[in-house]
Amino acid sequence: MLRLPALFTVPGDALTGAAAMGARPNSRTLLAIGSSLCLYEAGMALNDWADREEDAAERPHRPIPSGRIRPGAALAAAGALTAVGLALAARAGRPALAVAAPLAATVWAYDLGLKHTPAGPVAMAGARTLDLLLGAAATKGRTREALPSAALLGAHTLAVTTVSRDETQGGRPLAPLAALAATALLTHLTTRPPAGPGEAATRGLPGTTPHTAPTPSPSTAVTTSVPRPSSTPHTTASPRLRLTALSPPSSPHPTPLPPGTTLRTALALLYASTAGRPYLHATLNPSPPLTQRAVGGGIRAMIPLQAALSARSGANLTALAIAALGPLAARFAKKVSVT
Template identity: 70%
Template sequence: MTLRNSPCGGPGGTPAADADTAGDPVPGPCTDRPHRSRAWAELLRLPALFSVPGDALAGTAATGSSPNSRTLLAIGSSLCLYEAGMALNDWADRDVDAVERPHRPLPSGRIRPAAALTAACALTGAGLALAVGAGRPALAVAAPLAATVWAYDLGLKRTPAGPVAMGAARGLDLLLGAAATTGRMREALPSAALLGTHTLAVTTVSRQEAQGGSPLPPLAALATTALLARLVTRPSAGPMRGHRQTTALGRTVPRAARRPEQESGALLTTALAAAYAVTTTRPYFHATLNPSPPLTQRAVGAGIRATIPLQATLAARSRGTATALLIAALAPLGARSAKKVSVT
């Protein structure tokens, strides 16, 4: 990425970014408030927040319910816990980033490590408090979610269990929406497993985004995307319009007709699943051919953005059409903001 001639990396401290990924500005002598605000935006990776509300909304749709006030509390809890993980991640990685990414907010000195740790603690507390407001079932999910986030950042990240822990965190986040809205989670378990699998694949690719590495992780992520797109659009066992079936007595009778809303829901699910696959296929393929840091980072960014159409697909397959469209509307907002601040 090429930076414009400015001590902050561009006019007003904004770097020039390419169409698919945004880089971090080179640290300079800027100390004004906009510069500090940008440093916090980089630390918290604010554009990635657009991928969070869909977790709770997809969980709510999986239970066959519509969002309510408790759903909003669950979304607030998710946002806080997600950002707590971002701040804690950079605090835990500050020594490594000093070597691999010296331009990040902590090693560059734009944010003090103590401030990042304080933010992580405060955001965790806020997330749990919001879960308390959503009810006891929500807190029963938010507490292990917070524990998973902290365990990942402080210990599991660099172990083989790291991607599994991150996938579990996303799955729990989806279950948080179901638990807060209805107090039930069983119906949302399949959706949580699918979303967690996607996150596991993206996290596995992200482990080599700083130095590059093997083509196997992006290739595996590409295969995972294809599998998930197939699973979320798998035809239901329900009857289809215009077909006939033979009974045990040899009589031919018409199958029950599928309702128009079921037909439109199936079309929406297919369209959203296609958007999910398209978002990731090319970046994963390029990273497979050349697993260099820039292409790997681009693949990770695409994987994070693809979370939104996947969440929308999960909502649509649960007949939550309005919820699916609401989630899908977050995708262009996330893509636009990712051009200004990196999500990785």
């Protein structure tokens, strides 16, 4: 019921939020991660409780329809996990609680009413966006600088959730095709150098240098002799121009890539591969099995996307730590379904 493989996609939200703020993870970041994990699992339990009748017809193997878990126990677990998640956010500070409260409300609203409406994918995207901002608020007490990264992660979540609406029936290639296009766009945006308030270019993070005007090289110096008046009154001095040619300018050295560019690009390509291939397969054959694989691939792709966004913010060690969660998620996905 708790979908352990999907749980590995959660810590990267808070870590990416901290990276977007130009800060190292601290104890408050860890509290935000704990809060995110609790709220995420609360949503999983609440989802199964809300869908128990639908799952009985379409997915009888799930915990509640199969009788392994009672509906009341799932609902109680959702309530308890939500309370613990909010308590952890409160320990991280008032700014973190101010983000966690609407995050919890969004999770409950999605599972209890919005999931089967056109607003469902938007609500899920909003939850992931808030989850990243929770890490920023807990770490630094504000969120403005993390908004660009949160928007990119929210856009990916919107695409995945839209595809997931057909995972039990399939038959519509438009949703995975749109998700494939969104993945290409997000890959392009993630590989671009960061710019703007709160990004690495304005924070002096590794790989950035202040812009200075070029200094003229002495090898291009030009001297001009000024005509002197002649000492002889009847003689007119002709103006003279003397060009002093020094050694030719040396060829400029190629500008080295900023630190982290290669890592950011590699992680962005890993994201594109993880999400793009199953989206393409579902576009060509929108059957339920391939659509479910596309959803699973989109969920797992959140990990390299979070890592790429962290590397884009200049936090290379954080990016590597997040990326290390990917193999663990893939390993557990072979035993437990992500969806």
